[in-house]
Amino acid sequence: MTETIPPTERTRVVREAHRGAYDRETIYKILDEAYVCHVGFATDGQPFVIPTLFGRVGDAVYFHGSAASRMLRNVSEGISVCVTVTLTDGFVLARSVFNHSMNYRSVVALGKAVLVDAPEEKLEALRAFTEKIIPGRWNDARQPNEKELKATSILRLPLTEVSAKIRSGPVEDDAADYALPVWAGVIPMVTQWGEPIPAPGLAAEQRFQWPTGPGWDDTRAGA
Numbered sequence: 001m002t003e004t005i006p007p008t009e010r011t012r013v014v015r016e017a018h019r020g021a022y023d024r025e026t027i028y029k030i031l032d033e034a035y036v037c038h039v040g041f042a043t044d045g046q047p048f049v050i051p052t053l054f055g056r057v058g059d060a061v062y063f064h065g066s067a068a069s070r071m072l073r074n075v076s077e078g079i080s081v082c083v084t085v086t087l088t089d090g091f092v093l094a095r096s097v098f099n100h101s102m103n104y105r106s107v108v109a110l111g112k113a114v115l116v117d118a119p120e121e122k123l124e125a126l127r128a129f130t131e132k133i134i135p136g137r138w139n140d141a142r143q144p145n146e147k148e149l150k151a152t153s154i155l156r157l158p159l160t161e162v163s164a165k166i167r168s169g170p171v172e173d174d175a176a177d178y179a180l181p182v183w184a185g186v187i188p189m190v191t192q193w194g195e196p197i198p199a200p201g202l203a204a205e206q207r208f209q210w211p212t213g214p215g216w217d218d219t220r221a222g223a
C-alpha cells in the first residue's frame, strides 16, 4: 500500500475536503506528469510566485535557483517555500454559472528549500529535468561541464508536508436547474504536441531525425 504523508494543519484541504489526497503515489503521479511548478516565497514581506521547470527525484523536488534568484539571498538556512503544480483536465460547464468548475489535479508542497552543493546531486537533478522533457535526451545532448554546473544553482525541497487535490467527473448541478434549456457537461482539456521545428543550422542529415517523445509520431522520424 502506498505511503500516506499525514496532513498537517497547513496542508489539510478544507474546502471540498473529499478531493484531498495525501498518498505519495497520487502526489508523485501528478508531479511527474507536470512540467511547470510555481515557487512561492516571501522576501521583505512581499510574496513572489515564480513559474519554473522542476523534476522529482525520490522524495524531493528540485528546481533551478536562478528562477527565484531573489530568494537565494538568504538561502543558507533554507528558504520557506510553497511549490504548486497544476494539471488542468477540463472545463465543467454547469446549467448555472455558480456551479461552473474545472477538472484538475494539483499539488501543494510546503517546506524549506535548500541549495544543492554536491555536483553529483546537481547532475541528478538536471538529468531529471532533461529526461522529463524527453526520455533519453540526457544522453543525446551534451551534458553540463564543470563551469556550467558551477553556474547553475539548484534547490531541493523534501516532500514532507504535501497535499494533492483532485476534481474529476461530471457537473454537479442543483436539481432545480436540471430542467433549464442550457447545455451542460465537461469539455476535456488535453496537452498536445506540435510538429518539431528543426533548429536553424541543423545538419541536413539531422533534419529528419526527430526526437521521440510523448505523443510524437515516431513514423515520421523514420524509426
Ligand SMILES: Cc1cc2nc3c(=O)[nH]c(=O)nc-3n(C[C@H](O)[C@H](O)[C@H](O)COP(=O)(O)OP(=O)(O)OC[C@H]3O[C@@H](n4cnc5c(N)ncnc54)[C@H](O)[C@@H]3O)c2cc1C
Binding pocket: 010, 011, 012, 013, 014, 015, 086, 088, 102, 104, 105, 106, 107, 108, 162, 163, 164, 165
Ligand atoms: C485549476 C483550478 C481551479 C480552481 N478553481 C477554484 C475556484 O474557482 N474556486 C475555489 O474556491 N477553488 C478553486 N480551486 C480549488 C483551490 O485550489 C482551493 O482548493 C480552494 O479554493 C480552497 O481550498 P481550502 O479551503 O482547502 O484552502 P486553504 O485553506 O487555502 O488550503 C489549506 C491547504 O489545503 C491544501 N490545498 C488547498 N487547495 C489545494 C489544491 N488545489 N491542491 C493541493 N492542495 C491544496 C494546501 O496544502 C493548503 O495549504 C481550483 C483549483 C484548481 C487547481
